[in-house]
Amino acid sequence: MSTLRQDADRIIQAAIAAALPDQAVKKALGGRSFDQGRVRLVAAGKAAWQMAGTAAELLGERIEAGVVVTKYGHSKGPIANFGIWEAGHPVPDENSFRGAQAAIDLVKDLTEEDTVLFLVSGGGSALFEKPLVPPEELADVTRQLLACGADIVEINTLRKRLSAVKGGKFAQLCAPARVFSIVLSDILGDPLDMIASGPAYPDSSTAADAKAIVAKYGLQLSAGALALLEVETPKRLNNVETRITGSVRQLCSAAEKACRELGYEPLVLTDSLACEAREAGAFLAAIARYKADVDHSLAFIAGGETVVHLTGKGKGGRNQELALAAAEGIADLAGAAVFSVGSDGTDGPTDAAGGYVDFTTKAALKAQGVDIFEVLKNNDAYHALQKVGGLVMTGPTGTNVNDVAVLLLRR
Structure with a gap:
């Protein structure tokens, strides 16, 4: 499996x-x-x-x-x-x-x-x-x-x-x-x-x-x-x-098709996500908690482009910040994962396309003395995700049609 x-x-x-x-x-x-x-x-x-x-x-x-x-x-x-x-x-x-x-x-x-x-x-x-x-x-x-x-x-x-x-x-x-x-x-x-x-x-x-x-x-x-x-x-x-x-709608449709082929029941929530990255991550985590008792695999897809309000001097991008912000809410929800990527392969001023977290991420970070709240406050999602293998690396892709974020609940 x-x-x-x-x-x-x-x-x-x-x-x-x-x-x-x-x-x-x-x-x-x-x-x-x-x-x-x-x-x-x-x-x-x-x-x-x-x-x-x-x-x-x-x-x-x-x-x-x-x-x-x-x-x-x-x-x-x-x-x-x-x-x-x-x-x-x-x-x-x-x-x-x-x-x-x-x-x-x-x-x-x-x-x-x-x-x-x-x-x-x-x-x-x-x-x-x-x-x-x-x-x-x-x-x-x-x-x-x-x-x-x-x-x-x-x-x-x-x-x-x-x-x-x-x-x-x-x-x-x-x-x-x-x-x-x-x-x-x-x-x-x-x-x-x-x-x-x-x-x-x-x-x-x-x-x-x-x-x-x-x-x-x-x-x-x-x-x-x-x-x-x-x-x-x-x-x-x-x-x-x-x-x-081309547009973000095409990106979401392709993600939807791939989710279905992997056995998830997919739902595209929106192709016009436009809010703070942290808020988007928290929202996907809230969906995960609401659907935690389902008996079959689900996927929730959101395309668009979030923003980051800089409050610190760390390293990261909006997709990494979105993913890390979801880690708190999906902690200990077995089978839950959230990832978000930029279709161009670069997220902010970094070499990562985005970030991935799952129900084990918060505990893995805590074991290394990393507090998610403090990391987000310093806009340093890159280094936190790097510690737990949560960076998504694609290299330059040759396209650029916004971002896609996905919540997976596997049963």
């Missing part, structure tokens, strides 16, 4: 495999000939290499040249005629700026007969950037937003106004060329203007929205940055066609 951990690993592998962007890109490009003018490719985001590689396989020499900007460790080698940049995430770095400038240079001499194939995935907000403020200020604003628990829509609303490529501005730089954009969604509800901060999509947020976010979190911005918040972003783009592919 398999162990709970083996079941968890199989579910994770099946879910991520189903969410890889290869088929999605092939479907979006199906039937398109690009028979006029030149075709140049720009890909930005954590799944950029995978998406660009699939497009190159399909279109071959029809793509004249390309620029790929992805996260460190996410490139899997050269692609013919493409420049590949690995860059910083979640805070942009010099390579983010160089990659974005290479993309701008690639599209600046195009005509209305030409096409920019623009492949967008989550993480593009940090990876694809040309800042309108000093880089060190942009990094500081990003850190403030991450630390205060702002959600991705709020973060991207500000990023658009401090950037020369976000909020529809990259599409303007491509004009008069046409832009055919394929978007792999990593934001709940698939808002096209927010995924990677919408470089090629009209912006629905306003200057008033941006200023309200600054006030809400008490952010510290320079006079120059505050002035940029007053400038409205493009609300209409006439040279862009967009196809959205």
Whole structure:
């Protein structure tokens, strides 16, 4: 008989495999000939290499040249005629700026007969950037937003106004060329203007929205940055066609199928989980306690993207924190396990995709003198889970469609 951990690993592998962007890109490009003018490719985001590689396989020499900007460790080698940049995430770095400038240079001499194939995935907000403020200020604003628990829509609303490529501005730089954009969604509800901060999509947020976010979190911005918040972003783009592919719903469906194949009766609770990671973990543990007396195996699945409010200086990510927060509530509930993973294979600034706990985790940590409450207070889930073999390690996966958390009750 398999162990709970083996079941968890199989579910994770099946879910991520189903969410890889290869088929999605092939479907979006199906039937398109690009028979006029030149075709140049720009890909930005954590799944950029995978998406660009699939497009190159399909279109071959029809793509004249390309620029790929992805996260460190996410490139899997050269692609013919493409420049590949690995860059910083979640805070942009010099390579983010160089990659974005290479993309701008690639599209600046195009005509209305030409096409920019623009492949967008989550993480593009940090990876694809040309800042309108000093880089060190942009990094500081990003850190403030991450630390205060702002959600991705709020973060991207500000990023658009401090950037020369976000909020529809990259599409303007491509004009008069046409832009055919394929978007792999990593934001709940698939808002096209927010995924990677919408470089090629009209912006629905306003200057008033941006200023309200600054006030809400008490952010510290320079006079120059505050002035940029007053400038409205493009609300209409006439040279862009967009196809959205993949989403967290696909991730949840694949997890549901894998759970059923392993003998669990699965239930998808939501594909739009959006709350504090600790609260999500506690909620799944509460379900475990409520269903503790069932006589058959159950699985409860929640997709989405939680947030972490930083109160300490430890190491971890939202998925690790969610899992560890559940450990207290499922302690001594035989057959109970909770795991949560990021589909891109990296959770926060760590090398883990997420975390796994079961009914033995609390006791194992206590035996090593580790108190879960204190660990969460210091946001140090990584080191706690590492002590008990609770880190989920997948490496970069080549996709990015939010997170999935699963409660298993095996009978």
